Amino acid sequence: MTDATNPLLLPSHLPHGLPDYSAIRHEHYLPAFRIAFEEHRREIDRIIKVRSVPTFENTIEALERSGELLDRVAHVFYTVSSADATPQIQEVDSELAPLMAAHRDAITLNGQLYRRVQQVHAQLDSLPLDAEQRYLVERHHREMSHAGARLDDAAKARLTELNQRLSTLSNLFERNLLADTNELAVVFDTAEELDGLAAGEISAAARAADERGLAGRFLVPLPLFTGHPYLAQLRDRGSRRRILDASRARGSRDNGNDNRPVLTEIARLRAERAALLGYDSHAAYVTADETAGNPLAVERMLRELAVPAARNAAAEKQSLQAVVDETEPEPFEVEAHDWAYYTELVRSARYAIDTSALRPWFEAERVLHDGVFYAATRLYGVTFTERRDLTAYHPGARVFEVHNEDGAAVGLYVLDLYTRDTKRGGAWMNSIVSQSRLRASAPVVVNNLNVPQPADGEPTLLTLDEVTTLFHEFGHALHGLFATVTYPHFAGTNVFRDFVEFPSQVNEMWILWPEVLDNYARHHETGEKLGAAIVERLRATQTFNQGHATSEYLAAAWLDQAWHRLSASDTVDDVAAFEADALADIGLDDPAVPTRYSSPYFAHVFSGGYSAGYYSYIWSEVLDADTVDWFRENGGLRRENGDRFRSRLLGVGGSKDPLAAYRDFRGRDAEIAPLLKRRGLET
Numbered sequence: 001m002t003d004a005t006n007p008l009l010l011p012s013h014l015p016h017g018l019p020d021y022s023a024i025r026h027e028h029y030l031p032a033f034r035i036a037f038e039e040h041r042r043e044i045d046r047i048i049k050v051r052s053v054p055t056f057e058n059t060i061e062a063l064e065r066s067g068e069l070l071d072r073v074a075h076v077f078y079t080v081s082s083a084d085a086t087p088q089i090q091e092v093d094s095e096l097a098p099l100m101a102a103h104r105d106a107i108t109l110n111g112q113l114y115r116r117v118q119q120v121h122a123q124l125d126s127l128p129l130d131a132e133q134r135y136l137v138e139r140h141h142r143e144m145s146h147a148g149a150r151l152d153d154a155a156k157a158r159l160t161e162l163n164q165r166l167s168t169l170s171n172l173f174e175r176n177l178l179a180d181t182n183e184l185a186v187v188f189d190t191a192e193e194l195d196g197l198a199a200g201e202i203s204a205a206a207r208a209a210d211e212r213g214l215a216g217r218f219l220v221p222l223p224l225f226t227g228h229p230y231l232a233q234l235r236d237r238g239s240r241r242r243i244l245d246a247s248r249a250r251g252s253r254d255n256g257n258d259n260r261p262v263l264t265e266i267a268r269l270r271a272e273r274a275a276l277l278g279y280d281s282h283a284a285y286v287t288a289d290e291t292a293g294n295p296l297a298v299e300r301m302l303r304e305l306a307v308p309a310a311r312n313a314a315a316e317k318q319s320l321q322a323v324v325d326e327t328e329p330e331p332f333e334v335e336a337h338d339w340a341y342y343t344e345l346v347r348s349a350r351y352a353i354d355t356s357a358l359r360p361w362f363e364a365e366r367v368l369h370d371g372v373f374y375a376a377t378r379l380y381g382v383t384f385t386e387r388r389d390l391t392a393y394h395p396g397a398r399v400f401e402v403h404n405e406d407g408a409a410v411g412l413y414v415l416d417l418y419t420r421d422t423k424r425g426g427a428w429m430n431s432i433v434s435q436s437r438l439r440a441s442a443p444v445v446v447n448n449l450n451v452p453q454p455a456d457g458e459p460t461l462l463t464l465d466e467v468t469t470l471f472h473e474f475g476h477a478l479h480g481l482f483a484t485v486t487y488p489h490f491a492g493t494n495v496f497r498d499f500v501e502f503p504s505q506v507n508e509m510w511i512l513w514p515e516v517l518d519n520y521a522r523h524h525e526t527g528e529k530l531g532a533a534i535v536e537r538l539r540a541t542q543t544f545n546q547g548h549a550t551s552e553y554l555a556a557a558w559l560d561q562a563w564h565r566l567s568a569s570d571t572v573d574d575v576a577a578f579e580a581d582a583l584a585d586i587g588l589d590d591p592a593v594p595t596r597y598s599s600p601y602f603a604h605v606f607s608g609g610y611s612a613g614y615y616s617y618i619w620s621e622v623l624d625a626d627t628v629d630w631f632r633e634n635g636g637l638r639r640e641n642g643d644r645f646r647s648r649l650l651g652v653g654g655s656k657d658p659l660a661a662y663r664d665f666r667g668r669d670a671e672i673a674p675l676l677k678r679r680g681l682e683t
């Protein structure tokens with residue numbers, strides 16, 4: 001195969017630069033990546049070797065022009081490796097991972113490149129640059145120094161050692177957790193112990209036991225978090241207790257899967273790395289490059305929420321206790337493993353709502369066209385036309401062309417709704433092509449969900465959760481589609497981690513918005529609307545059990561902060577005692593409301609990408625709730641409102657300080673009161 005025949009190396013001939021996936025085969029990827037790495041290295045070399053003084057054009061803008069081929073190939077590949085990872089693609093992926101990491105390090109830690117960036121940064125005040133260019137210089141300077149580019153060679157060598165050891169420890173944490181989760185799956189001897197589960201769930205447990213050579217018994221596997229969906233249904237108190245105890249024991253037993261020494265070493269090495277990079281703690285290091293800015297800002301918000309959350313959880317516990325006292329022949333004190341069960345009793349008594357019975361009103365095509373697209377048209381004037389003549393990376397990934405009200409094309413929106421074996425779990429948005437004026441590229445964005453395929457000839461009826469996910473992911477898609485930035489660095493969703501969920505959370509507000517709901521929630525056979533009484537109950541349940549839900553989330557977010565606020569000289573020997581102290585300190589230590597994740601199975605922060613950043617979800621929800629309030633105050637679903645949100649917030653992507661963009665949109669800083677109100681936590 002020669003370069004000339006590799007479709008990844010040729011410009012796309014399809015609209016908006018949609019890659020021609022029909023021509024791309026798995027064996028094209030690695031050769032294309034090798035050529036793209038080489039081209040990018042040559043471009044960086046040219047920047048370093050320029051003899052004249054570093055300028056914005058010959059350094060920063062040149063950096064933005066560099067790596068175009070690599071970006072293109074990477075976007076094409078990572079779209080497929082997450083949504084359609086055949087065994088051959090997985091093989092490419094594992095061969096690629098270390099090459100990609102080494103390539104990135106070679107650039108971000110390049111001392112010569114950093115010195116040029118630094119020189120441009122030093123003259124920033126006197127350069128005739130526009131606001132986006134100025135911010136671009138700031139960001140390149142910041143990101144390279146944050147990664148360690150300014151360190152001397154000895155420090156860089158130690159940094160590399162620390163990174164490698166941390167990566168090994170994270171893998172070990174993940175392996176231990178997986179092994180212990182499997183070992184601790186709960187075995188029941190009789191079906192009676194599982195009384196309350198659906199027949200299908202009991203037969204699944206019987207099958208799972210059978211597969212482990214435990215024929216005639218029943219096996220219940222554990223999810224990632226502390227609770228378990230079955231706790232809401234199981235009538236036998238002892239069974240509930242066994243499941244919760246097993247879940248909470250993960251990674252903290254004296255066996256080969258003990259994660260306690262692993263996580264204390266991770267915390268210590270992260271603190272050492274932060275010190276090397278000039279920060280007091282890992283949390284200080286991480287938050288310095290987020291909108292939060294520092295750990296104190298995070299602490300202030302978590303504490304402000306913890307007080308009312310704990311208070312509401314205590315009130316919720318009282319109402320559960322009242323049910324126990326009334327209904328149980330031998331009443332007992334409500335414990336953690338009882339919470340979900342009695343909460344379900346209260347929920348169905350108070351709201352008489354069975355969300356699974358709503359599916360006939362949520363037919364997928366109607367939800368998409370008359371709900372998701374409809375709200376976007378009303379707000380932003382954009383329309384969506386399916387392009388059946390275009391194929392993305394899989395026949396199930398449908399392509400829509402997006403137009404502004406004046407007819408100008410915006411880009412492409414790809415929707416890949418259904419689950420399949422080659423797709424990873426969950427739902428997400430990513431770009432196949434990023435918008436950039438410098439590169440004259442328009443956005444091509446993808447939404448992936450994991451909705452089960454309906455039987456042949458049957459319509460796809462969504463759950464309320466799936467409807468919510470579609471609106472959420474579409475909010476990310478709009479962020480990518482509406483970008484109007486010059487530099488690729490800033491396109492659409494390339495914003496801080498504690499900001500990126502904000503636009504997607506905001507888009508969820510239209511799900512129950514009367515004009516939108518009336519338009520899409522129609523019975524798929526009769527066309528009748530969802531009854532007003534049901535809608536009212538759906539709205540009313542939004543604050544139900546939020547004391548508990550908020551408390552368990554905040555407890556985990558605070559534990560994440562506590563571990564990562566340690567300095568390099570701190571040592572922790574007793575993980576359980578450290579946790580107990582941290583939770584008591586923030587007032588979230590009611591044993592009936594355990595943390596959503598306990599440290600030995602907190603994969604987000606010890607083996608995933610969320611260390612010192614688990615707070616992000618609620619941090620962006622503050623902006624979200626404050627924005628929803630703004631829309632309400634200003635008449636909701638109106639073009640003027642959409643235009644303002646689009647031009648001042650969504651469109652700027654990462655091209656300016658996000659909190660400044662927020663002020664520009666909202667007219668002031670975000671306030672926390674709307675979030676408290678939404679979760680029923682106001683005093």
Ligand SMILES: [Zn+2]
Nearest residue numbers: 472476501504
């Ligand atoms: Zn999201």
